[in-house]
Amino acid sequence: MRDAEWSHLPEDVRPLAALDAEQRIAHIRAKRWVDYPHAARVLGRLEEIYAQPRSERMENLLLIGQSGMGKTTLIRKFERQSSVVIKGVGTFRLQPVVVMLMPHDPTGPRFFSQLLKAVGVPPIDTFEVGAPRESTVLRVLAELQTKVIVIDELNSVLAASPRQQRRFLQLLRWLSNELRVALVGVGVPETRHALLSDDQLRSRFMNLDLPEWEEGAELTRFVTRLIWSLPLRGPSPIDSPRVMQLLVGRTGGITLGICKAIERAAIAAIRSGAERVDYGALQSQEVWDGLEPPPATVRRRQRSGRG
Ligand SMILES: Nc1ncnc2c1ncn2[C@@H]1O[C@H](COP(=O)(O)OP(=O)(O)OP(=O)(O)O)[C@@H](O)[C@H]1O
Ligand SMILES: [Mg+2]
Numbered sequence: 507m508r509d510a511e512w513s514h515l516p517e518d519v520r521p522l523a524a525l526d527a528e529q530r531i532a533h534i535r536a537k538r539w540v541d542y543p544h545a546a547r548v549l550g551r552l553e554e555i556y557a558q559p560r561s562e563r564m565e566n567l568l569l570i571g572q573s574g575m576g577k578t579t580l581i582r583k584f585e586r587q588s589s590v591v592i593k594g595v596g597t598f599r600l601q602p603v604v605v606m607l608m609p610h611d612p613t614g615p616r617f618f619s620q621l622l623k624a625v626g627v628p629p630i631d632t633f634e635v636g637a638p639r640e641s642t643v644l645r646v647l648a649e650l651q652t653k654v655i656v657i658d659e660l661n662s663v664l665a666a667s668p669r670q671q672r673r674f675l676q677l678l679r680w681l682s683n684e685l686r687v688a689l690v691g692v693g694v695p696e697t698r699h700a701l702l703s704d705d706q707l708r709s710r711f712m713n714l715d716l717p718e719w720e721e722g723a724e725l726t727r728f729v730t731r732l733i734w735s736l737p738l739r740g741p742s743p744i745d746s747p748r749v750m751q752l753l754v755g756r757t758g759g760i761t762l763g764i765c766k767a768i769e770r771a772a773i774a775a776i777r778s779g780a781e782r783v784d785y786g787a788l789q790s791q792e793v794w795d796g797l798e799p800p801p802a803t804v805r806r807r808q809r810s811g812r813g
Contacts, residue, residue: 514741515734522737527776530737534769534776538735539583542728544716545576551714552584552690556603556654560686563710568660568691570698571716574762577692580716581605581656588654601625601650608662608693612674618643625650647685654688655681661693663700675704682710718759721750725764729753732765733783736772740782744768749785756794763797 512523522533548569555567571577582605590600606624609616618640627646647655663674682689691697691711701708719725726745733742757763770793771783780787787793 512739515737519735519737523739525737530776531773534736534772537579539579540728540732540735540765542731543724545580545583548580548714548716549584549587551712552581552654555688555690556588558688560653562683562686564682564686564688566682566689566691566707566711567714568693568697568701568711569714569716570693570695572718572758572760573694574760575716575718576761577716578658581658581690581692585656599650602653603656604647604650604652604654605656605658608657608659610662610665612663612666612670614640614673614677617674617677621655622646625652644685647687652685652687654690656690656692658692660691660700661697664696668703671700672703675701675707679704679707719754719757719761719764720759721747721754725750725754729764729768732768733772736769738772738775738781738783740780742772742775742783744783744785744788746785749788752785752788757797766797767793 512520515523522530525533551567555565558565569577569581585603585605588603590602604621604624606621609620621643625646663671666674678689681687689711691701693700698713701711719728729750730745733744753764753767756767767788768783771787771790774790774792775781775783775787
């Protein structure tokens, strides 16, 4: 059994190591979920938001993190965990958690269209020509027994005029009161400003951060889990402090950069036959093309003495 040679891999990944190069590369390129303590904490808070009884005053959440930190990945995981399919005569679908993308134009009709799109109601099924009405949205969400609406890229609202922004916040307040759903806003740090002009809403949003990675045990574990999920035939010695220093230094601690660099190095290792990622492989410029952190992140980290 060649599987025994791949004892550096978790058992469920070992069979993948037997696949040919292109299949393994496709696997590396696919989306995956790697657990880490901070994500578990955020998921825990999201579960609390989900579990609260319906009331006129629902606790809402604002999930904040730099671009590429893994916010969308996290809320999709939350969505998957909470999806409910009841099979009986036909399939009856509930959607307790709805994840939608904030439209760039934050008007009521646009927002409602986007919301209905997120629950898979095509415009033709809304029984209305043109913009969906509030009543349609209320009916659909009540049928799906929606408890939480997650609005990804809430920061888009900042592109609108102050007056449009105020109107949009009124709409959010209405949704939350009328439907008794909890809202989860997701966005980059500037998103906090979006809620400032509405005192009532602001006081109902709990803030939750997804901070950039720093060197340390948590990052080492994350990187180790990530490399374990990739079907390389040899063990990769990348749990050393100098590797963590390199990863944090080059990415500003952004998850996207860390994952992409390791995935590219893994693909290169399959192509070259090296079958392992090490410090030297991660120093190659090819691994880092286009992955430098946004300058703002670096500046902020340097000011706060973390960079
Ligand atoms: N838990 C995770 N496991 C594996 N990969 C992850 C994880 N979190 C993030 N990533 C990687 O980081 C990339 C960026 O994540 P994501 O798109 O969720 O960031 P984001 O915070 O939503 O960014 P933006 O604000 O730009 O939308 C993902 O495509 C994936 O490669
Ligand atoms: Mg995102």
